[in-house]
Amino acid sequence: MASLPWLDPEYLWFPPADEALDDPDGLLALGGDLSPERLILAYRSGIFPWYSDDQPILWWSPDPRCVLFPDEIHVSRSLRRTLNQRRFRVTFDRQFGRIIRLCGSTRPEGTWITDEMVAAYTELHRRGVAHSIEVWTPRGELAGGMYGVAIGRCFFGESMFSLQTNASKVLMVHLANQLRLWGYRVMDCQVESSHLLTMGARSIPRTEFLSILSAGVDEVPAQTDWRLRWTWTGTEV
Known part of the structure; x- marks a missing residue:
């Protein structure tokens, strides 16, 4: 090295x-x-x-850097049926601590989300910089989740988990829709995965990604309090 x-x-x-x-x-x-x-x-x-x-x-x-532009989210026909069935509810910033720990503990291959990382991002959450997204069943059971960092009009996805089929896809669609409505430029996905690519993510040169950041991190989004928005996902997404 x-x-x-x-x-x-x-x-x-x-x-x-x-x-x-x-x-x-x-x-x-x-x-x-x-x-x-x-x-x-x-x-x-x-x-x-x-x-x-x-x-x-x-x-x-x-x-290159894997990113998802909010208006490029891909919703397959089968996923749209799931959304229309309103099988899940999506919330923001309701259980950050639970979400970040489950992002680590649900990975059979092991995790980089150490206790040190949990403490660091929990402090970012306390400061309003790190956020969680939760997916719930109608019975109030947690079905999936994600945490990430929001700076200006850029969102940086860190980790995601799914406990039920399609929960992570519903999360991605709902999150992309909200980021678009709030005026976010980009969602950073870091590195490619087949799951992300099927949802509309793509890889761009690092120079292009850095250019997006230089323009976006100092801009103010339309929404800064993530907790204000929570809804059943359905045809409105």
Whole structure:
């Protein structure tokens, strides 16, 4: 591995995202901390943390970058039937702590969502920067969820889980619809997955992603209090 900069926890700084390695794709720096100020600077700069318990903090900015533009969400015929059946209810910021922990514990392959990460993003949530999206059944059972970070008119999806068929797809459609209504430019999905691609996500060059961020992170969205919106998903989505 090429030499990478070690970040000093006392010094709030990142190298430019375009200095990230090609192999492994996007690895930019090591060390530092997960303070709210550093995390916010990272997201504003197109960088995110991703590491395991036995590693130092690793900071990434892959190229290309997987994103979903809210007005490009794809709703298949079968998914539209599910939406019309109103089988799920979607809420925002109701159970952030539960959602972030389930994002980690529901992955059979293991997780990067360590206790340190949970504490860091919970503090971001307390400051109104990190948000959760919850999907519920009519009986009030949790069916799926996601957490992420909102800065300006950019939303950075971090992790998602599904406990029932189609719950994560309903979540994505509803979230994209709300982001569009609130004037968000983009939802960052970080890296490609088949699930995201079928929902309308696509990969763009890192330079294009950074250009979107430079324009969007200082803009004010139409909605800043996520808790104001919750509804049964249906034909209105």
